[in-house]
Amino acid sequence: MNLKPFKLERYFAQYEFSVKYLLSSSDCDGLKQNELLALADSEVKQLWDNLTLGYTESLGHPLLREEIAKLYKGITPENSLVVVPEEGIYIALQSILESSDHVICSFPGYQSLYEISEGLGCEVTRWLPEEDNGWKFNPDFLEKNIKPNTKLIIINFPHNPTGSMPSIQDFQQIMNIAKEKNIFVLSDEMYRFLEYKEGDRLPSACELYDNAVSLFGMSKTFGMAGARIGWVVTKNEELYKKMATFKDHTTICSSAPSEILSIIALRAKDKIIADNLNLIESNLGLLDTFFSDYAHLFKWNRPIAGTIGFAKLLKNSSALEFCQKVVTEANIMLLPSTVYDYGDSHFRLGFGQKNMPEALTKLREYLSGR
Numbered sequence: 001m002n003l004k005p006f007k008l009e010r011y012f013a014q015y016e017f018s019v020k021y022l023l024s025s026s027d028c029d030g031l032k033q034n035e036l037l038a039l040a041d042s043e044v045k046q047l048w049d050n051l052t053l054g055y056t057e058s059l060g061h062p063l064l065r066e067e068i069a070k071l072y073k074g075i076t077p078e079n080s081l082v083v084v085p086e087e088g089i090y091i092a093l094q095s096i097l098e099s100s101d102h103v104i105c106s107f108p109g110y111q112s113l114y115e116i117s118e119g120l121g122c123e124v125t126r127w128l129p130e131e132d133n134g135w136k137f138n139p140d141f142l143e144k145n146i147k148p149n150t151k152l153i154i155i156n157f158p159h160n161p162t163g164s165m166p167s168i169q170d171f172q173q174i175m176n177i178a179k180e181k182n183i184f185v186l187s188d189e190m191y192r193f194l195e196y197k198e199g200d201r202l203p204s205a206c207e208l209y210d211n212a213v214s215l216f217g218m219s220k221t222f223g224m225a226g227a228r229i230g231w232v233v234t235k236n237e238e239l240y241k242k243m244a245t246f247k248d249h250t251t252i253c254s255s256a257p258s259e260i261l262s263i264i265a266l267r268a269k270d271k272i273i274a275d276n277l278n279l280i281e282s283n284l285g286l287l288d289t290f291f292s293d294y295a296h297l298f299k300w301n302r303p304i305a306g307t308i309g310f311a312k313l314l315k316n317s318s319a320l321e322f323c324q325k326v327v328t329e330a331n332i333m334l335l336p337s338t339v340y341d342y343g344d345s346h347f348r349l350g351f352g353q354k355n356m357p358e359a360l361t362k363l364r365e366y367l368s369g370r
């Protein structure tokens with residue numbers, strides 16, 4: 001398969017571990033292992049203390065799969081396959097698609113979602129949101145663009161990079177269209193449970209439709225990206241078997257310590273998620289003031305969920321040039337929309353990190369000194 005370089009990853013690689021302020025990261029601040037272990041109940045504490053570092057069960061630790069199932073309605077542990085999140089995209093697409101298939105994918109977005117589909121030889125139609133309508137993905141687009149060979153609709157809500165979400169009605173419409181036309185759905189739900197209002201949370205696609213695969217994991221919502229633990233969930237048994245079989249060619253099984261750490265975090269999910277949402281909400285409040293102070297420079301659609309949003313540079317300036325100046329002159333990393341192949345006018349801001357207020361103050365200083 002011929003895959004183009006992952007532009008966002010290549011951009012991050014230049015600065016992620018050298019720049020002082022990361023103001024575009026999509027994960028919540030990394031959870032400290034000591035703090036996480038302090039949340040362990042006695043059963044998991046024992047598992048941790050007696051852990052051996054041999055191979056693990058290929059489908060995932062049974063207790064982890066039990067905790068995963070509890071996140072969904074009508075889902076059993078047998079419906080979930082533990083993977084690295086990025087791996088989940090790869091094996092789901094490999095298991096669903098053939099080169100003659102047509103795919104519709106929300107765009108801009110996480111590059112693997114469309115890149116791997118294209119790499120498999122599929123034709124991919126990009127489904128763009130309406131910026132002036134709160135980055136709305138209009139389901140009518142699907143009706144107009146479905147072809148006889150459309151095999152898969154790929155969606156990602158809460159959305160990277162805009163932080164937008166469809167209404168429940170629009171989401172139902174998307175799922176109903178897929179059901180009626182018998183089209184698979186890959187629903188990337190990596191930012192789930194970070195909805196600022198609980199009422200905005202959507203059902204998971206795998207709950208609503210047997211031919212849907214939902215992807216979620218520990219990286220963003222739980223601040224555990226370094227654990228490399230995620231999962232794909234589907235009620236479609238044939239597809240499940242295909243994905244599980246494919247995993248023998250990727251990672252075979254997951255990291256033993258990471259599985260146990262993930263069980264602890266999922267059992268303590270209410271506290272971890274509440275802490276992260278508190279941080280996000282306070283950081284977002286600072287951004288509200290920032291964008292109202294700089295309304296002459298930037299346009300901002302306030303996200304509805306997640307850790308990231310997509311701002312537009314007014315005055316026709318290049319986002320790439322702006323981000324490069326900010327990183328070299330102020331030691332702050334922002335992410336230009338060029339890495340999303342989405343023009344050169346937007347940049348991604350992240351607000352899940354603890355030092356975000358300081359980073360924003362530095363950005364203000366930089367802007368006032370220009």
Ligand SMILES: Cc1ncc(COP(=O)(O)O)c(C=O)c1O
Nearest residue numbers: 084085086110156160188190219
């Ligand atoms: C929408 C989306 N899907 C999948 C992933 C992959 O997650 P991970 O990097 O933990 O493998 C990311 C990470 O940025 C993402 O934003």
